[in-house]
Amino acid sequence: MFSIANSIICVWLVIMHPIYNYKHGVVAAPTLALSPFLFSPPQKSTEAGRFVTQDVKWFSQRLDHFNPLDKRKFQQRYYEFVDYFKAPDSPIFLRICGESTCSGITNDYNVVLAKKFGAAIVSLEHRYYGESSPFEELTTDNLTYLSSKQALFDLAVFRNYYQESVNEKYNRTGTDNPWIVFGVSYPGALSAWFRLKFPHLVDGSLASSGVVLAVYNYTAFDEQVAASAGPACASALREVTRQVDRGLAHNATALKQLFGADQLQNNGDFQYLLADAAAQAFQYGNPDILCLPLVGAHMPGQDVLGVYAEYVQSVFLGSFGASLDSYDQEHLKLTKAGPHSGDRQWWYQVCTEVAYFQVAPTENSIRSAGVDTKYHLDLCANIFGEGTYPEVEITNLYYGGSGIKATNIYFTNGSQDPWRHASKQTSSPGEPASTITCHNCGHGTDMRGCPQSPLQLEGDATKCARPDQVHQVREKIASYIKEWISLKGSSSTLSHSLV
Helix, strand or coil, rough: CHHHHHHHHHHHHHHCCHHHHHCEEEECCCCCCCCCCCCCCCCCCCCEEEEEEEEEEEEEEECCCCHHHHHHHHHHEEEEECCCCCCCCCCCCEEHHHHHHCEEEEEEEEEEEHHCCEEEEEEECCCCCCCCCCEEEEECCHHHHHHHHHHHHHHHHHHHHHHHHHHHHCCCCCCCCCCEEEEEEEHHHHHHHHHHHCCCCCCCEECCCCCCCEEECCCHHHHHHHHHHHHHHHHHEEEEEHHHHHHHHHHHHHHHHHHHCCCCHHHHHHHHHHHHHHHHHCCCCHHHHHHHHHHHHHHCCCCHHHHHHHHHHHHHHHHCCCCCHHHHHHHHHECCCCCCHHHHHHHHHHHHHCCCEECCCCCCCCCCCCCCCCHHHHHHHHCCCCCCCCCHHHHHHHHCCHHHHCCCCCEEEECCCCHHHCHHHHHHEECCEEEEEECCCCCCHHHHHCCCCCCCCCHHCCCCCCCHHHHHHHHHHHHHHHHHHHHHHHHHHCCCCCC
C-alpha cells in the first residue's frame, strides 16, 4: 500500500527513469481516468453525498495472470469503507467497478446493506480504466491484457491481499471473513462469474442487471426499447428515424448540426448516437422525459424531429452527460490513456469478447437499419485493426452464458431495461432470479432506486412507479446474504471440529 508521498515519488520515477520500469516491474505510472457510458451512467462527483469515500489506496497487481514468465506489475486503485464494519468477523462486501473510471464508493443501496450487516466495503478499479491503466498508450497490442478473465484474477488476488491485511490488523492467521460480491451491469456479470470461477473465495453474489450472456447480434435490445416505450412513443421514435435517414441522404451536415453532432463524420456513428439517446431513457428510468414531449409532437403541423433534437442536446448530451467522443471513431482511435474515459477500452472488450452488437431488427426497428452487423465489424477493424472479432461462442462456452451453473448467485433485473435479455431472468437451483416490474424500473434498480440516473442517495426507491416491487427484491437480497453468511459460519464450525 502506498502513501501519497510514495505515490508521487513512484510516478516521478516512472516518468523520468525508464530503467525504474524494468527493475521494479512497473509498466506505467497510474494514469487518470475517462469513462464510456455504454452501460454505466456518468459519475458526477460534484453531487453532494454521492460517495461515502473517495480516499484512494493502491495495490500492486500482476499484468498477466496466465504467463508465469511475465513478472510485470502495475498499480491498481481501490477504496475501502469501514464505518459500519463490526470487526473483526463481520462480512466484507466486494463491490466491483467496471467499464469506467472508479472515483470512489457510491452512496447507493449497497451502503444501506453494509450498515445492516455491519460489513466493510472494498472496491477495486477495473484494469485499464481510470487510474488503473498498465500502459500510457492504449495501442491494440497494449490492450492484449484487457479481458474479463484477467479482471477476475485481479479480483481474486486482491481479495486474498485484503483478507490478509485484515488478519494482520487483528492479529489472526488463516481466517476468512464472509465475502459477498456485488456488481451492476458488466460488473454484475463479473460478480456472477467470480462466484462461478472462485467459489472458495466468495460466499455469495448479487448480479444486478448482470449481462452474463455474450450476444453477437443483439436485436433484443432494440425490441425491448420499443416495448418499454409503448406503441405511441415507439411510433414517434420510428418517425424520427425515418426523417433522419432521409436527412442524411439529402443534407447530412445540416441534420447533424441540428443535433449538435456535426463532429460525427461517419453517418453510422451519428445513427448509433441517436439510437443510444432514446435507449438511455428506458435503461435509466427516465421514460417520460423522452416520451411525453415526443408523442405530443408526433402529429400534423408539429416538428417531431426538432423535439427529438432538443432532447438529445439538452438531456442526453446535457444533463445525462453523454459525450460525442464516445461515438466518434476518430476519437476512439486515439491511444493516449486519459483521466475520464474508457471508450476505447470498452470497445476493445466489445470487439474481442462480448459483442453485444446493438443491430436493428428486421421489422419495426427503432434504430436505423444502418446500425447493422457490418457497421460494428467495420468499427472494430477501423479502431483496432483488421481481423478484430468478438469471440462470443468462446466467452459463452467459458462462463455458460445465461445457462451459467453455479450456486449462491442472485440475479436481478428491471422490466424496462434493454440489457435484461443478456442477463439470467429465470430461476434455477442455487441461482434465483427476480425482475422488478414498473414503469421506470431499469438498469440496476435494486441498487440504484429510481430513476437510475442521476444518483438516488442510498438507492432511494420512492420515485419508482412501484416501490413495493423494489422493496420485495431488496428483502430477498438481505435474506440471501443472511443465508450465505450463515452457510459460511456452518462450514467454518465444521472445519474446526474436524481438526
